[in-house]
Amino acid sequence: xxxxxxxxxxxxxxxEAPVELRCNYSSSVSVYLFWYVQYPNQGLQLxxxxxxxxxxxxxxxxxxxxxxxxxxxxxxxxxxxxxxxxAEYFCAVAYNQGGKLIxxxxxxxxxxx
Amino acid sequence: xxxxTQTPKFRILKIGQSMTLQCTQDMNHNYMYWYxxxxxxxxxxxxxxxxAGITDKGEVPNGYNVSRSTTEDFPLRLELAAPSxxxxxxxxxxxxxxxxxxxxxxxxxxxxxxx
Numbered sequence: 001x002x003x004x005x006x007x008x009x010x011x012x013x014x015x016e017a018p019v020e021l022r023c024n025y026s027s028s029v030s031v032y033l034f035w036y037v038q039y040p041n042q043g044l045q046l047x048x049x050x051x052x053x054x055x056x057x058x059x060x061x062x063x064x065x066x067x068x069x070x071x072x073x074x075x076x077x078x079x080x081x082x083x084x085x086x087a088e089y090f091c092a093v094a095y096n097q098g099g100k101l102i103x104x105x106x107x108x109x110x111x112x113x
Numbered sequence: 114x115x116x117x118t119q120t121p122k123f124r125i126l127k128i129g130q131s132m133t134l135q136c137t138q139d140m141n142h143n144y145m146y147w148y149x150x151x152x153x154x155x156x157x158x159x160x161x162x163x164x165a166g167i168t169d170k171g172e173v174p175n176g177y178n179v180s181r182s183t184t185e186d187f188p189l190r191l192e193l194a195a196p197s198x199x200x201x202x203x204x205x206x207x208x209x210x211x212x213x214x215x216x217x218x219x220x221x222x223x224x225x226x227x228x
Contacts, residue, residue: 009153036219043117043203043219044156090155094210100171101217103148103155 004093006104021076021107023091032094033074039087086111117220125226126194134189136204144207145187149200194227
């Protein structure tokens, strides 16, 4: 079955430290990969997406993610986080045949001063 | 542009009551979606629509109904509310399918509690 796994439910980190949020998906020939962010009491916003081409994708707010086909991973990174990055982050995958997004369980990033 | 708007923001229902969650988008998007978000479970697709007059089931459609009479509106109907439907509901829209280059845009959500 097609699935997305976010390996950490909670990630606490200090301000200005680097962070990596991990995401793995079940293998498929073609995938389209997304990271969404949800700030408290708000809807989801797109951070970045991988459709094709370069495996390193840059998004908004200084985030980037790397598509690794052999590892079936799409981990999200930021070299230096801010308090304002505190939010829940969702990895999502769309497979070619269905076109519908499958979401991971979410990772709660908590940035402490 | 207002984007995707949802009403109400909060609602408490009694078991067996019915209600409609409203969703409107002003971006002229073809595709619209309803998700529910449960703690630790991510988002699950309830129903989606590829255009006015066309709807289809998602992963968790039981207990819900939808209609799409216009491009802008995609209401979600709960006929007989059950405690298992306590959740946060998100509406989203996109110009095309998620597997294209088009992004899904989400509304702010409706927090529903069924007691």
